[in-house]
Amino acid sequence: MPAEPAVPAAEAAEGRDAAARALAGEFGCQGRGPTVGTGGMAASSHPAVSRIGVDVLEAGGNAVDAALAMAAASWLALPGQCGIGGDAFVLLRRPDGTVTAFGGSGFGPDGGDPGFYRERGLDAVPLEGPLAVAVPGAVAALAALHADAASWGLPRLWEPAARMAERGLPCTYKTRDDVVERRAALSRDPGTAAVYLPGGAPPRVGAPLRQPELAATLRRVAADPASFYTGETAERAVSSLAGAGAPFSGGEWAATGEALVxxxxxxxxxxxxxxxxxxxxxxxxxxxxxxxxxxxxxxxxxxxxxxxxxxxxxxxxxxxxxxxxxxxxxxxxxxxxxxxxxxxxxxxxxxxxxxxxxxxxxxxDGDTTSMVVVDGDGTAVSLIHSLAFTFGARVSVPGTGIVLNNRLGRGAYLIDGHPNEVRPRRRPLHxxxxxxxxxxxxxxxxxxxxxxxxxxxxxxxxxxxxxxxxxxxxxxxxxxxxxxxxxxxxxxxxxxxxxxxxxxxxxxxxxxxxxxxxxxxxxxxxxxxxxxxxxxxxxxxxxxxxxxxxxxxxxxxxxxx
Known part of the structure; x- marks a missing residue:
């Protein structure tokens, strides 16, 4: 019996792709097609965040400018999923085709060796509270990205988020659900309780979540990102955490200010x-x-x-x-x-x-959010940031509006000799x-x-x-x-x-x-x-x-x- 003729690779691929598209209808994932653009595009998990990215592109900013503005806006729009007190990682593709990675991931406390936790009767790093916190790395990564390829100043890019914080972005169903599920933990911290449990109850959907202290922090850090790690903001954070029993020295904050590029x-x-x-x-x-x-x-x-x-x-x-x-x-x-x-x-x-x-x-448990931006010159940004779990460690830095992450508790092991064992100046796996x-x-x-x-x-x-x-x-x-x-x-x-x-x-x-x-x-x-x-x-x-x-x-x- 003669062999069947071989199907050309291109024809086989076309048939395979057509079959996949047909099957998509069965899976319920064929509906409205993709958004189309020619001069740029932004995508995120919240319409207001995507809108800010497009506004920047339409005003002449590049994809890096748009991504930086979107990142700050998402701290207000998706507060359980990300924040200035979290971490961030970015890939940047430039018009010449080169690709660079930017990492913002922080250290745990200088005094947080394995013995510190074991002496307190713990068999794992806590998932909530001051002992769960790693130094936030997001500001370091975003500042390095800005210095590399932005065309607008950071104060200009973060001002829309600061105004959002002052007047209050309407609470979404997602944020209200996050608050309801973590109500007990949020109520224990005065800063998170004031914002997310006004009057002692979760906010109504559509109610503005006003954060004037965070607005001031955004403007201060935009003007001088290094101040987040060595200035007034860092001093407040270290003092607050140390006073609550976390053995931070301040040195680990200064070290985290150097982004991974x-x-x-x-x-x-x-x-x-x-x-x-x-x-x-x-x-x-x-x-x-x-x-x-x-x-x-x-x-x-x-x-x-x-x-x-x-x-x-x-x-x-x-x-x-x-x-x-x-x-x-x-x-x-x-x-x-x-x-x-x-x-x-x-x-x-x-x-x-x-x-x-x-x-x-x-x-x-856990929450994160991400975004992608491409401009008309071919610059592309993939950015992801997080507080680790929803609302992170569920503790804030007094007077700043900063909610801190629980990346140390989520990412570091308390397993003797493991390369991811909790250690001072060792970033936990992400x-x-x-x-x-x-x-x-x-x-x-x-x-x-x-x-x-x-x-x-x-x-x-x-x-x-x-x-x-x-x-x-x-x-x-x-x-x-x-x-x-x-x-x-x-x-x-x-x-x-x-x-x-x-x-x-x-x-x-x-x-x-x-x-x-x-x-x-x-x-x-x-x-x-x-x-x-x-x-x-x-x-x-x-x-x-x-x-x-x-x-x-x-x-x-x-x-x-």
Whole structure:
């Protein structure tokens, strides 16, 4: 019997992509298409934040200017998810094609060695209160980004946020729900209680949340970002935390003021280049999953049980590798991305040998937000920032309006000898990461990110596959059903059994097939996985920008014509 003629690669890819687009209707992620723009675009998880970014672009600012204004605005619009007291990471792609990473991640207290916590009868760094706090790194990262590529002054860029704080941005359903769920903790801190529990009760939706102290802080820090780490603001923070029992000296604040600036991590996937943020972020984990799945997922039907099984195995392996030997100060992760290591890991996955789950589990709490901006000159910014858990440590710095993060409690281990063990002047491992994709010629193809704790590196890998393996548009990619391996590698909730959490839109047949492949499938609501992905893509034929914001939150992508 004669062999069937080979199908040309381009024709096969076209047929595969058409099948994926048709299947998107079954999954409920085909609806309004992506936003289109030609002169720039901004996408975030809150309409007011996206609007400010577009306002800056329309007034002649570049993508960096827009991102900096959006970041400050989101501290008011999404106060449970981010704040000036948190951390931030950024990827910047310049018009010449070069890509730089900016990291803002802080140290714990100089007196916070393992013995400090054990002497107090603790078996983990607390998740709430003064002992959970790491020095905020966001201001350092954003100031370094501003110095590198902004065209407007920081006071001008942060003034809209300062005015928002003075007059009060209307409370959203999201913020009210966050306040209701954390009411007890917020009520214990005078600063958070005054803003988020006026009169002792959660604010009504639409009620203005006025923060005059934060407005003054924004203007002071915009005028002199270094003052956040060595001036009056730092002194107030250190005094307050030390008075509450956290052993900060002030030296760790000054040290955090030096941002982490350098080259992005990269790998090849489907013939293009993926860029990611370096440690202490887990950006290398997304690259590892890409290397393990390159050429595999493209040959499987989109979101089939076999494809989900493969992607979940790669994610599980990445988390196990992270917990086994990674810390913010070592290069263990580099050995995991070598050709030999990737080949060995691919062989394990091909043979159906699932890795054991990491010991710590994905946290039951957490919040982050992110944004992407592209301007007409090809400058692109992917920015993500967070307080770690919702409202962070749920403590504020008196007289400043600053709510502090709980990144130390969330990220650092109290495990003897582990490279991520809590130590003075050791940054804890992070969940935040940001990515973008360039073509062989260095041209921008995609820029994106998503919040979601340990879900981030998994969902970002899924977004990458939707875009590159199956040729889907941003709107379909961000709305696609999500799946999440549990546990991940955050520091809390030890020893939970492995699960595969899937949105119900995957469908009963696929979920049953995943169970038959050995997964303990836990079905979530149709849109309940979490996250709030943002993507802007460049149409290869027209050069137009196509953008979308995740329907799981209230965001929007807005274009400039």
């Amino acid at each position: 350098g080259d992005a991590l990269t790998c090849a996937y489907q013939g293009v280049t993926v860029h990611q943020t370096p440690p202490p972020t887990p950006g290398w984990m997304m690259l590892q999953q890409a290397l393990l799945n390159d050429g595999v997922l493209a040959g499987l039907p989109w979101l089939s049980a076999e494809a989900v099984h493969r992607a979940a195995g790669a994610a599980r392996l990445a988390f196990a590798d992270r917990f086994a030997g990674c810390g913010s100060e070592n290069d263990h992760w580099k050995s995991l991305l070598t050709a030999d290591a990737v080949a060995a890991a691919r062989a394990r996955l091909d043979a159906g040998d699932p890795p054991a789950p990491a010991t710590p589990a994905v946290p039951v 969940t935040l990461n940001a990515w973008l994709v360039t073509g062989r010629d260095g041209a921008l193809r995609h820029v994106g990110n998503t919040p979601g704790g340990d879900g981030q590196v998994q969902w970002n890998a899924q977004l990458l596959s939707h875009l590159l393996d199956h040729g889907l548009d941003p709107a379909t990619a961000v709305a696609a059903p999500r799946f999440t391996v549990h546990p991940g590698s955050d520091a809390d909730v030890i020893g939970q059994p492995p699960e595969l959490r899937c949105e119900s839109r995957l469908g009963r047949a696929r979920l049953d097939a995943l169970r038959a492949l050995g997964h303990d499938v836990r079905v979530q609501g149709p849109w309940a996985a979490g996250g709030s992905a943002q993507i802007i893509s460049v149409d290869a034929d027209t050069g137009a920008l196509l953008g979308a914001s995740d329907p799981r939150q209230d965001g929007v992508a807005l274009g400039v014509q």
